Amino acid sequence: xxxxxxxxxxxxxxxxIVESYIEIAMPVGSRAVxxxxxxxISPATxxxxxxxxxxxxxxxxxxxxxGRIPTDKGYRMYVDLLLEPKHLTxxxxxxxxxxxxxGCEDFETLMQxxxxxxxxxxxxxxxxxxxxxxxxxxxxxxxxxxxxxRILAVLITNSGLVKSAILEMEEEFTKSExxxxxxxxxxxxxxxxxxxxxDYLTRRLLEQGDSFYxxxxxxxxxxxxxxxxxxxxxxxxxxxxxxxxxxxxKDIAKARLFLRLFEEKRDLMELFNEDMExxxxxxHIGKENSHKSIQDYTIITSNYKIxxxxxxxxxxIGPTRMEYGRVMSAVSYxxxxxxxxxxxxx
Amino acid sequence: xxxxxxxxxxxxxxxxIVESYIEIAMPVGSRAVxxxxxxxISPATxxxxxxxxxxxxxxxxxxxxxGRIPTDKGYRMYVDLLLEPKHLTxxxxxxxxxxxxxGCEDFETLMQxxxxxxxxxxxxxxxxxxxxxxxxxxxxxxxxxxxxxRILAVLITNSGLVKSAILEMEEEFTKSExxxxxxxxxxxxxxxxxxxxxDYLTRRLLEQGDSFYxxxxxxxxxxxxxxxxxxxxxxxxxxxxxxxxxxxxKDIAKARLFLRLFEEKRDLMELFNEDMExxxxxxHIGKENSHKSIQDYTIITSNYKIxxxxxxxxxxIGPTRMEYGRVMSAVSYxxxxxxxxxxxxx
DNA sequence: AATAGCACTCTAAGTGTTAGAGTGCTAATT
DNA sequence: AATTAGCACTCTAACACTTAGAGTGCTATT
Numbered sequence: 001x002x003x004x005x006x007x008x009x010x011x012x013x014x015x016x017i018v019e020s021y022i023e024i025a026m027p028v029g030s031r032a033v034x035x036x037x038x039x040x041i042s043p044a045t046x047x048x049x050x051x052x053x054x055x056x057x058x059x060x061x062x063x064x065x066x067g068r069i070p071t072d073k074g075y076r077m078y079v080d081l082l083l084e085p086k087h088l089t090x091x092x093x094x095x096x097x098x099x100x101x102x103g104c105e106d107f108e109t110l111m112q113x114x115x116x117x118x119x120x121x122x123x124x125x126x127x128x129x130x131x132x133x134x135x136x137x138x139x140x141x142x143x144x145x146x147x148x149x150r151i152l153a154v155l156i157t158n159s160g161l162v163k164s165a166i167l168e169m170e171e172e173f174t175k176s177e178x179x180x181x182x183x184x185x186x187x188x189x190x191x192x193x194x195x196x197x198x199d200y201l202t203r204r205l206l207e208q209g210d211s212f213y214x215x216x217x218x219x220x221x222x223x224x225x226x227x228x229x230x231x232x233x234x235x236x237x238x239x240x241x242x243x244x245x246x247x248x249x250k251d252i253a254k255a256r257l258f259l260r261l262f263e264e265k266r267d268l269m270e271l272f273n274e275d276m277e278x279x280x281x282x283x284h285i286g287k288e289n290s291h292k293s294i295q296d297y298t299i300i301t302s303n304y305k306i307x308x309x310x311x312x313x314x315x316x317i318g319p320t321r322m323e324y325g326r327v328m329s330a331v332s333y334x335x336x337x338x339x340x341x342x343x344x345x346x
Numbered sequence: 347x348x349x350x351x352x353x354x355x356x357x358x359x360x361x362x363i364v365e366s367y368i369e370i371a372m373p374v375g376s377r378a379v380x381x382x383x384x385x386x387i388s389p390a391t392x393x394x395x396x397x398x399x400x401x402x403x404x405x406x407x408x409x410x411x412x413g414r415i416p417t418d419k420g421y422r423m424y425v426d427l428l429l430e431p432k433h434l435t436x437x438x439x440x441x442x443x444x445x446x447x448x449g450c451e452d453f454e455t456l457m458q459x460x461x462x463x464x465x466x467x468x469x470x471x472x473x474x475x476x477x478x479x480x481x482x483x484x485x486x487x488x489x490x491x492x493x494x495x496r497i498l499a500v501l502i503t504n505s506g507l508v509k510s511a512i513l514e515m516e517e518e519f520t521k522s523e524x525x526x527x528x529x530x531x532x533x534x535x536x537x538x539x540x541x542x543x544x545d546y547l548t549r550r551l552l553e554q555g556d557s558f559y560x561x562x563x564x565x566x567x568x569x570x571x572x573x574x575x576x577x578x579x580x581x582x583x584x585x586x587x588x589x590x591x592x593x594x595x596k597d598i599a600k601a602r603l604f605l606r607l608f609e610e611k612r613d614l615m616e617l618f619n620e621d622m623e624x625x626x627x628x629x630h631i632g633k634e635n636s637h638k639s640i641q642d643y644t645i646i647t648s649n650y651k652i653x654x655x656x657x658x659x660x661x662x663i664g665p666t667r668m669e670y671g672r673v674m675s676a677v678s679y680x681x682x683x684x685x686x687x688x689x690x691x692x
Numbered sequence: 693a694a695t696a697g698c699a700c701t702c703t704a705a706g707t708g709t710t711a712g713a714g715t716g717c718t719a720a721t722t
Numbered sequence: 723a724a725t726t727a728g729c730a731c732t733c734t735a736a737c738a739c740t741t742a743g744a745g746t747g748c749t750a751t752t
Contacts, residue, residue, distance in 0.1 A: 027745090029744065029745055029746085030745070030746080031744085031745075041694090042694070042695050042696080043695090043696095043745090044694075044695050044696065044697090044747095045693085045694055045695065047745090047746065047747070048693095048694085048747095050746090051746095051747080061746090063701085063702060063703075064700090064701050064702055064703095064745090064746070064747095065700080065701045065702045065703080065744070065745045065746050065747095066702075066703075066744080066745070066746085067744085067745065067746095139492075140490070140492065142488075142490045144486070144488045144500060144502075146485075146486065146502060152500065152502060152508060154490060154498065154500055154510065156490075156492060156498060160512065162498060162510045162512065164500065164508045164510055166506065166508065238609075240605070241602055241605040241606050241609050242602075244598060244601070244602050244605070245602070249598065250598060252590060252595065252596060252598055252601060255590070255598060255601065256587055256588075256590050256591070259586070259587040259590070259605075260587050263584075263587050373714090375713070375714055375715085376714075376715080377713085377714075387725090388725070388726050388727080389714090389726090389727095390716095390725075390726050390727070390728090391724085391725060391726070393714090393715070393716075394716095394724095394725085396715095397715095397716080407715090409732085409733060409734075410714090410715070410716095410731095410732050410733055411713075411714045411715050411716095411731085411732045411733045411734080412713085412714070412715085412733075412734075413713085413714070413715095693752105694751100694752085695750100695751080695752075696749105696750085696751075696752090697748100697749090697750085697751090698747105698748090698749090698750100699746105699747095699748090699749105700745105700746080700747085700748100701744105701745085701746075701747100702743105702744095702745090702746095703742105703743095703744090703745105704741100704742095704743095704744105705740100705741090705742090706739100706740085706741080706742100707738100707739080707740075707741100708737100708738085708739080708740095709736100709737085709738080709739095710735100710736085710737085710738100711734105711735095711736090711737100712733105712734095712735095713732105713733090713734090713735105714731105714732085714733090714734105715730105715731080715732075715733095716729105716730095716731085716732100717728100717729090717730090717731100718727100718728085718729090718730105719726100719727085719728085719729105720725105720726080720727075720728090721724100721725080721726070721727085722723100722724085722725075722726090
């Protein structure tokens, strides 16, 4: 069928336009595309096809007589249908592995290493979310008396995350009392998600009566004090500075808007939180993003799992004009490796 | 004496030029200065004085017929002799206090709140160094067994800093053994600077002989494992984005260089570490800085003390054209208040 | 259906031109 | 002797104008 052929060619040309634009960051003319096909198609023909593509809103004109640039919709088609995955080379993978392992002793440096690795491999900014506390599984809690009114509570999760908080106590607890409470909690909460604990204890409190009640209440009091279970989710990022070399940021106002994303992390957080729920690589191109602060950029995310449990997410963000294949591969590879490293570390 | 009068006037005019330039960020002409003095001095006279100031390298010409801008040396003179301190108003101080107190429950948010406060009050970037671990005083250490090969060590300092590390043990320790070790250490190291501990234990090890030796060796082994005493000194900052609104950063390359300072923190760290040793407000103007990466900016620092001990430093960084009086007051006030808040928190 | 040819469009870069802000010098004034 | 007014001169920033060339869209041709 002729019709299929035409569609085929349109796709080929769209692909060429997108990739050319990604390379040179300037509107792509018919001439350039023709050369890309070693002149097997003439500029004039290309122009006709371009007009079609423009009608379909896959590419656009900045002004009458400039070359074309892809629209968000064009990028979308490219990513979904035309892009061939650009796997990292073995050398790159081993480079990453070395980078990650060097920083893996300590939680913080691991996060930093991963975000740095993303930006190194892709030239866009790397983002890493810490494992979400509420998705972690309770393992152990200990109470260390500091002085008469203060206790240091230490919470250890399944995945090796340690969270400590100094609790200001109104009533005094004896050492043996604390020990009993921690033993009780360690037995009772074993294997439970941190997110569930508060509800669980409240329920227990309502069911139970009499003498045990006071004890349980104390246990709950000590545990639910703000601080220990306060879900703090940090975000690490790297490469925001080097990405400003992109022509997209030649205007300083644009650059500031981009940087503000990381100072005012809310929008990013929200997006990552949503994405975390589904597996696999997710690509959000420009206006597809619901937050308008992100609508000039493309974000690529992937969740990571520790022991087959979704715990967090990593991603990359940059101008819509980015090397999709490469970034997707890098994010994908790093998310898988991050999970593994954390399992060992946990 | 006439001579004194002339010097006086030169100073007054330098002061006017500096302050005017700080205000409007454009070369200051003789006309503008004259107006600043309500025309009590004519532009022509001002011009003569300006020529003198230029000879002394306190101000300079961007080109033949532009106004003058202060040199680093000019700013220096302004700061040392001419500047009148611009104390924060009561309202501003109480605003700061509220900001700080709201975030003071948690160490991290406290640091963030302080750096944010600096940048809010001054429109330059705020920098806060965490209390240096090695200057902290040992208070208590506890060991919590996680599984057969791993122990969670929790270190509490005088100032309320809590540092934990998971120790991978080669040999197994019994619970009672761990208890003995922690009791021993708690007794032995009480009130000691963390920086001294390693040396102290080594010395003890050499002095002591026989049966106690093994025990001590174990104690030392467990304590000196990388992680627990690893001195990590973090740096918090805020306002790097909003400062880019300054005309100084209209060139994106300049902006990138500035931002890189915070990504590659080494130079900043070094400067802060030196400054920490001496009390009071320190002002480093432009080329006075030894690191050339900082030579376009002014940094103002102050150390802060917890219980009369120098523990860390805070500061502000921005273009040499900044409101010196205000920034100095803000840094000064915040450093004093930070110490106090930390004492309470500790 | 594909292409060559051509007139047309629009930008980016270069070139003058000009207004005006500011200086430096000299002569006049206090 | 110190200050100021006056004036010629300098330099920039802004604007208008021109132009080369890249690229298009259309039409006629293959």
